[in-house]
Amino acid sequence: MINVAIVGVSGFTGLELVRILLHHNKFHINYVSNSTGGQSLAQIHPELHGVLDMAVSKTSIEDIADKSQLVFLAVPHQTAMSIVPKLLQKGLKIVDLSADYRLDVATYETAYCPHTDQTNLPYATYGLPEFYSKDIAATSLVANPGCYPTASLLGLMPFVPYIKPNTPVFIDAKSGVSGAGKKLNATTSYMHIQENSFAYNPLAHRHSYEITYILKNLTQQSWDINFVPHILPVSRGMLTSIYVQLDQTIDPNKILKEYYKADRFIRIRTSPPTIKETSHTNFCDIFVATKGQNLFINTSIDNLSRGASSQAVVNANIMYGLDERLGV
Ligand SMILES: NC(=O)c1ccc[n+]([C@@H]2O[C@H](COP(=O)([O-])OP(=O)(O)OC[C@H]3O[C@@H](n4cnc5c(N)ncnc54)[C@H](OP(=O)(O)O)[C@@H]3O)[C@@H](O)[C@H]2O)c1
Numbered sequence: 001m002i003n004v005a006i007v008g009v010s011g012f013t014g015l016e017l018v019r020i021l022l023h024h025n026k027f028h029i030n031y032v033s034n035s036t037g038g039q040s041l042a043q044i045h046p047e048l049h050g051v052l053d054m055a056v057s058k059t060s061i062e063d064i065a066d067k068s069q070l071v072f073l074a075v076p077h078q079t080a081m082s083i084v085p086k087l088l089q090k091g092l093k094i095v096d097l098s099a100d101y102r103l104d105v106a107t108y109e110t111a112y113c114p115h116t117d118q119t120n121l122p123y124a125t126y127g128l129p130e131f132y133s134k135d136i137a138a139t140s141l142v143a144n145p146g147c148y149p150t151a152s153l154l155g156l157m158p159f160v161p162y163i164k165p166n167t168p169v170f171i172d173a174k175s176g177v178s179g180a181g182k183k184l185n186a187t188t189s190y191m192h193i194q195e196n197s198f199a200y201n202p203l204a205h206r207h208s209y210e211i212t213y214i215l216k217n218l219t220q221q222s223w224d225i226n227f228v229p230h231i232l233p234v235s236r237g238m239l240t241s242i243y244v245q246l247d248q249t250i251d252p253n254k255i256l257k258e259y260y261k262a263d264r265f266i267r268i269r270t271s272p273p274t275i276k277e278t279s280h281t282n283f284c285d286i287f288v289a290t291k292g293q294n295l296f297i298n299t300s301i302d303n304l305s306r307g308a309s310s311q312a313v314v315n316a317n318i319m320y321g322l323d324e325r326l327g328v
Pocket of ligand 1: 007008010011012013014033034035059073074075079097098099145146147178179180181182183303304307308
């Protein structure tokens, strides 16, 4: 068995990691922590009562290194990059769910804040397995992708060769409330969110930098990404509706099937997917339609699963040379 630590176990993606890893036959949860410690897992997550009621520690690098070989960081950005250098020094493998290692310094500092671990940043691998599995298998530090970038990039990539050059790409995306994490705020309070829906950070959301940066990295081309996220009054789930102009007429389903023929977590759909159909799974469901040379791409994922924790476990499976489907 490979001993595993979950740092940030008290959050939404931390709980999701516990749920997934409980069913994993090679990874054993041996250490869990948050910023304070002092409680049991079942006190923090009562649904784990009688299932896994271990002590939640205050995060300690020494204890993580003593008790684990693989670490999932389910903590906010900035916190992750304050921990990663010490964990790498201890020889641990890391899957970081935060944004800290997904971008280059310039892009990160434009979208987030000053980067405090520029030494290790170049050695991180972006953890979108459909495109980077060889690199993931060879690295000790995986930057698990953001939820919106996962749903957007998986939809867009098959059609890159057919998109009319120098035309904008429009991504209209929607997320369940858990995408914002457990911290309470006025925007995601029940009174504001129930029976309500709205755009936020239109054309300026941090994930538009990530989508643009990774797309450029994958295609060696520049992109005009116009990304508008919306909140849905549901706890989990994510949809994207992507609109692009093509430079030729295509059979989009034929292209999709060929592109993803070896990928087990992509499902090509003949009708638009709902968020319930991918809920609690690592699937990304994709539906496409064309009108002349206009293409509509529709993707559905679960933001907490494929958008975070199940994708993190798939990445860890690949890092250890295991079947990528183990546990998920
Ligand atoms: N939610 C999503 O759909 C989603 C999707 C993709 C990626 N992500 C990313 O995944 C990360 C976690 O997201 P989340 O939604 O699970 O956030 P969350 O619900 O707010 O949980 C974050 C957790 O990090 C813990 N934490 C903060 N500082 C810590 C420290 N020094 N040591 C240990 N734990 C610490 C907090 O513990 P306390 O209990 O002590 O406050 C909190 O429980 C974030 O970087 C987020 O951007 C989230």
